[in-house]
Every structure is written in structure tokens, then in C-alpha cells.
Amino acid sequence: MISAASEESKTVLVLGGGVGGVVTANRLRRRLNKRHRVILVNREPLFSFAASYLWVMTGERTAAQVTRPLQKLRRRGIDVVIGDVEAIDPVNRSATVAGKTITADYMVATLGADFATDAIPGLSDAGRTFATLPGARQLGIDIDTITRGRILVVTAAPLYKCPAAPYETALLADAHLRRRGVRGAIEIAVHSAEPMPMGVAGVNVADAVKQLLASRNIDYVPSHQIASAEPGRAMFADGDTQTFDLLAYMPPIASPAVVALSALAGTAGWIDVDKHTMQTSFPGVYAIGDNAQIPLSIGKPLPRAGVFAHAQAQAVADNIAATINGKQPAARFDGHGGCFIEVGNGLAGYGSGNFYAEPSPSVQLRDPDRKQHLSKVLFEKDVMWRWLR
Ligand SMILES: Cc1cc2nc3c(=O)[nH]c(=O)nc-3n(C[C@H](O)[C@H](O)[C@H](O)COP(=O)(O)OP(=O)(O)OC[C@H]3O[C@@H](n4cnc5c(N)ncnc54)[C@H](O)[C@@H]3O)c2cc1C
Structure with a gap:
């Protein structure tokens, strides 16, 4: 329902200070009068840009270059609360943080996805993950020092963050080992739990x-679910065993525990939303990013x-701001988007299109070039410099 712009103060509570949370809070702040409050809650004081972790792995970025203190948002008039969201009550649009309840007029859940690494016994001890900042740094050191043997890259479940990342890891390791002049003595293999790489984007x-993997002599085995691991050996659900000198893995994911335990939990604990407005079934409550299904x-x-x-x-912030400002909320997320696939030597492919197309997503992958690599750098700069300056 549209009403005249309210003179009273409204509060928007953003749960999560990752990509979704930081963009939502900034955009709201730009569109709302200062009498309205924007509160952002995040567990850690640092924002961390996961899309650059593989550049940390290759040594092209330091950890400091891909992180920013969330407190910077305070200068823009966003209230930043560092603490654990312990409970979410979507009926009353409130959350409990460090024992205190914060209640709002609008709430946006953007708590990402938890890693469920323990689902694969032994995986975290036997391997390194490129999905976390410390993991990517350590894996980079390993790739920088290995001189012979076998690198095994696995996706530990069909559902994980960023469909391109495991394949990029193999391609970037290949480029780095070639630069070091040791690639001839090191085998690289990717064993994926899913039936094909980036399958949601289609067969092409x-x-x-x-083809990118094959052209670089990287073995690829699809539909191969890892079941457990121990130093030097990975055991698969079909009874196969693969040996390795270095195991790099993408962990399975699960809905954040606090979401799964709340009334917001829908399909497999994730939050079901309207795919265009990101509204949940609770009035004034939205969910975006990885925690939405x-x-x-x-x-x-x-x-x-x-x-x-x-x-x-962007769509959710525009619609909440429009409603508070007494205007028609008309923004929609239309399912368009793209995914870079870094191949090393300053080149990247780009798979983009309409993921909401019927009867199947309409996505094309452009061959790797320099321009697309620079577009990914621009995406990084946009988040790190525009939203967290
Ligand atoms: C290695 C890697 C490479 C990637 N590369 C790309 C890429 O090139 N392009 C791309 O588009 N995407 C990429 N992604 C995926 C991308 O990082 C995520 O999809 C994106 O960060 C999701 O944003 P979000 O806001 O939903 O969640 P997140 O960015 O994960 O933010 C969630 C935030 O909520 C906080 N949180 C969680 N639970 C609580 C709690 N209980 N209390 C308080 N705070 C909490 C977390 O600490 C986190 O700060 C990559 C991911 C990985 C792992």
C-alpha cells in the first residue's frame, strides 16, 4: 500500500555485512532522509570480498587489499553493530544481537551461506580451501612451493558458492605453475560433485x-562426489580413491544456522522469496544474496x-526507500547477471545472460580476454571503493 511520505522516523535493519548488506545499507542511506535509521549488523568487524580471494591465492592481492573495516559506513550515517545475530523474529521484524533485541519497520536478511565442511569427514585436515581468506592465502603458498606431484581440486557438493571458482582455481594454478616452470612435473585434476561445470548456465x-580445462591439460571428472579424505588420499562415493600431493576444495554450503532455526526458513532451511522483489512471506521482510533460495x-x-x-x-533498497518516501516501489531484480572466469595471465572469460529465461537460462560464455579481466577488477573496485570508501 502506498501512503504519503511519513514524517515519522523509520528504521531499516540489515542483517549481514557482506556484498548484499553493504550495498543495501549504502543505497538506502543515499535515498532516505537522515531522520530514518539504517542499521547494519555483522559478525566480524571487517568486510571481506570473496570474489578477490583467488587473486590472494595467486599473489595479485594481499589480504588487506580485499578487506575493509565496516565502521567506515558510520561516516555515511549507517549505524554499524558488530555482533552475532542470535535469533530472527520476522513477524515483529526484529533480531537479537548479543542478547539485545533490535526492532525495525523493514528488515533485510543477507547473512550469506555457512560452510558445511564437516559433512565430508577429514576434508578440512587433508586439504586447503580457496573459499576463505586464510585458506586462499595458504593455498597460494602451497602452489608457490610445490615442485612435483598432483593437485586435486574438488567441489565437495553440487551446491556451493560461485559456480566458476573451482574451475578458476585449477586454471589459475595451471598459469602460475607454468610461470614457475614446474607445470610439466605437476598433474592437475578437477573432480566435481556436479554433472558439468557451471551447469546452471547450460551445456554450451x-x-x-x-574446453578451457582440456586445452591446459587439466583432467576433469564430473559427477564424482567426494565422501571422505585423509592426508594424500580422497575417497569417493562410488568407491574410487584419488591420490594427491595438494588437495584444494570448495566446501558444501548450508543455510546460516540462525536462519535455519527461524520462521524465515523455507526450502532446506534457505529463505523463499518472490524472485523479482525478494520479499519473503512476512510483510516488510526481504532476503537477498546467498541466504535466499x-x-x-x-x-x-x-x-x-x-x-x-x-x-x-539495489532493487530491495530502492523499493524500501520508495515505500518510506510515499512512492510506488517499482524496482525488480530481473535475473540478469554474469560470472567471470579468470584463467590467468590477466585474462578472463565471462558467462552472462538471463537466468530467469524460460524454458532454461539463456547464458553465453565469451572467450577469455583482457577486457573481461579488467571488468572484474572494476566490479571489485565498485564494491571496495564506491560502497566502502
Ligand atoms: C572463492 C570465492 C570466489 C567468488 N567469486 C565470485 C565472483 O567472481 N563473482 C561473484 O559474483 N561472486 C563470487 N563469489 C560468491 C560471492 O562471494 C557471494 O555470492 C556473495 O558474497 C554473497 O553475498 P551475501 O551478502 O549474500 O553474503 P556474504 O557476502 O557471505 O555476507 C554475509 C555476511 O553475514 C555475516 N553473518 C553470517 N551469519 C551471521 C550472524 N549469525 N550474525 C552476524 N553476521 C553474520 C557474515 O559474516 C558475512 O559478513 C565467490 C565466492 C567465493 C567463496
Whole structure:
């Protein structure tokens, strides 16, 4: 319902200070009069840009270059609360943080996805993950020092963050080892739990990624679910065993515990939303980014990717601000987006299109070039400098 712009103060509570939360809070702040409050809650004091972790792995970024203190948002008039969201009450649009309840007129859940690494016994001890900042740094050191043997890259479940990242890891390791002059003595293999690379984007994109791997002499085995691991050996659900000198993995994901335990929990604990407005079934409550579940026409969910969290954040912030300002909320997330695939030597491919297209997503992968690599750098700068300056 549209009403005249309210003279009273409204409060918007943003749960999560990742890509979705930071973009939502900033955009709201720009569109709302100062009498309205924007509160952002995050567990850690630092924002961390996961899309640059693989550049930390290759040594092209330091950890400091891909993190920013969230307190910077205070200068813009955003209230930043550092603490754990312990409970969410969508009926009353409130959350409990460090024992205190914060109640709002609008609430946006953007708490990402938890890593469920323990689902694969032994994985965290036997391998390194490129999905966390410390993991990516350590893996980079390992890739920088290995001189012979076998690198095994696995996706530990069909559902994980950023469909391109495991394939980029293999391609970037290949480029780095070639630069070091040791690639001839090191085998690289990717064993994925999913049936094809970036499968949600369709067979043509999957074939193009397979071609990228094959052209660099990287073995690829799809539909191969890892079941457990120990130092030097990975055991698979079909009874196969693979040896390795270095194991790099993408962990399975699960809905954040606090979401799964709340009334917001829908399909498998994720938050079900209207795919265009990101509204939940609770009035004034929205969910965006990795903690939202959006089924596509092919039965798979919209991939967990920062580009989608970013675009959804813009639509949600515009609609909340419009409603508070007495205007028609007309912004929509239309399912368009793209995913870079870094291949090393300053080159990247780009798979982009309409993920909401019927009867299946319409996505094309452009061959790697310098321009696309620079576009990814621009995406990084946009988040790190525009939203967190
Ligand atoms: C290695 C890697 C590479 C990637 N590369 C790309 C890429 O190139 N392009 C791309 O588009 N995407 C990429 N992604 C995916 C992208 O990072 C995520 O999809 C994106 O960050 C999702 O944004 P979000 O706001 O939903 O969640 P997040 O960015 O994960 O933010 C969630 C925030 O909520 C906080 N939080 C969680 N639970 C609580 C709690 N209980 N209390 C308080 N705070 C809490 C977390 O600490 C976190 O700060 C990559 C991911 C990985 C792991």
C-alpha cells in the first residue's frame, strides 16, 4: 500500500555485512532522509570480498587489499553493530544481537551461506580451501612451493558458492605453475560433485569450460562426489580413491544456522522469496544474496554469486526507500547477471545472460580476454571503493 511520505522516523535493519548488506545499507542511506535509521549488523568487524580471494591465492592481492573495516559506513550515517545475530523474529521484524533485541519497520536478511565442511569427514585436515581468506592465502603458498606431484581440486557438493571458482582455481594454478616452470612435473585434476561445470548456465557454457580445462591439460571428472579424505588420499562415493600431493576444495554450503532455526526458513532451511522483489512471506521482510533460495525453470536454484546479491540489494533498497518516501516501489531484480572466469595471465572469460529465461537460462560464455579481466577488477573496485570508501 502506498501512503504519503511519513514524517515519522523509520528504521531499516540489515542483517549481514557482506556484498548484499553493504550495498543495501549504502543505497538506502543515499535515498532516505537522515531522520530514518539504517542499521547494519555483522559478525566480524571487517568486510571481506570473496570474489578477490583467488587473486590472494595467486599473489595479485594481499589480504588487506580485499578487506575493509565496516565502521567506515558510520561516516555515511549507517549505524554499524558488530555482533552475532542470535535469533530472527520476522513477524515483529526484529533480531537479537548479543542478547539485545533490535526492532525495525523493514528488515533485510543477507547473512550469506555457512560452510558445511564437516559433512565430508577429514576434508578440512587433508586439504586447503580457496573459499576463505586464510585458506586462499595458504593455498597460494602451497602452489608457490610445490615442485612435483598432483593437485586435486574438488567441489565437495553440487551446491556451493560461485559456480566458476573451482574451475578458476585449477586454471589459475595451471598459469602460475607454468610461470614457475614446474607445470610439466605437476598433474592437475578437477573432480566435481556436479554433472558439468557451471551447469546452471547450460551445456554450451559447460562445454566451453571443459574446453578451457582440456586445452591446459587439466583432467576433469564430473559427477564424482567426494565422501571422505585423509592426508594424500580422497575417497569417493562410488568407491574410487584419488591420490594427491595438494588437495584444494570448495566446501558444501548450508543455510546460516540462525536462519535455519527461524520462521524465515523455507526450502532446506534457505529463505523463499518472490524472485523479482525478494520479499519473503512476512510483510516488510526481504532476503537477498546467498541466504535466499530462488528456484529456476530447470529445477536448480539461482547460483550463489555476488553479482546477484549486488543487483538484488539495489532493487530491495530502492523499493524500501520508495515505500518510506510515499512512492510506488517499482524496482525488480530481473535475473540478469554474469560470472567471470579468470584463467590467468590477466585474462578472463565471462558467462552472462538471463537466468530467469524460460524454458532454461539463456547464458553465453565469451572467450577469455583482457577486457573481461579488467571488468572484474572494476566490479571489485565498485564494491571496495564506491560502497566502502
Ligand atoms: C572463492 C570465492 C570466489 C567468488 N567469486 C565470485 C565472483 O567472481 N563473482 C561473484 O559474483 N561472486 C563470487 N563469489 C560468491 C560471492 O562471494 C557471494 O555470492 C556473495 O558474497 C554473497 O553475498 P551475501 O551478502 O549474500 O553474503 P556474504 O557476502 O557471505 O555476507 C554475509 C555476511 O553475514 C555475516 N553473518 C553470517 N551469519 C551471521 C550472524 N549469525 N550474525 C552476524 N553476521 C553474520 C557474515 O559474516 C558475512 O559478513 C565467490 C565466492 C567465493 C567463496
